[in-house]
Amino acid sequence: MSTYKLVCPHCHGKMRIRSSDGTHIFLRLAYLQCTNEVCGWSCKAQFEMTHELSPSGMPNPSVQLPKAPLSVRRTAMKRDSDNQMDLLEAECA
Numbered sequence: 361m362s363t364y365k366l367v368c369p370h371c372h373g374k375m376r377i378r379s380s381d382g383t384h385i386f387l388r389l390a391y392l393q394c395t396n397e398v399c400g401w402s403c404k405a406q407f408e409m410t411h412e413l414s415p416s417g418m419p420n421p422s423v424q425l426p427k428a429p430l431s432v433r434r435t436a437m438k439r440d441s442d443n444q445m446d447l448l449e450a451e452c453a
């Protein structure tokens with residue numbers, strides 16, 4: 361399984377997460393900073409869990425996300441094989 365790094369939209373450097381807050385079980389706010397010293401861009405970001413692609417082996421009854429529609433599943437499958445630069449870029453572990 362590969363991990364993901366966050367890519368700075370300005371210089372395409374690696375962004376690091378300075379701090380993050382969980383405001384909801386499905387939502388996390390994060391403060392990001394570019395690690396390129398010349399760039400130094402920082403921003404606020406949020407990560408939201410929006411759809412279930414496959415069920416948990418240890419399901420918590422209080423966790424209810426909508427099942428991903430076919431279009432979302434297709435996008436998830438496509439992204440597994442994509443190598444293009446993006447905000448979330450695959451990083452070889």
Ligand SMILES: [Zn+2]
Pocket residue numbers: 368369370371372373394395396399400401
């Ligand atoms: Zn940058």
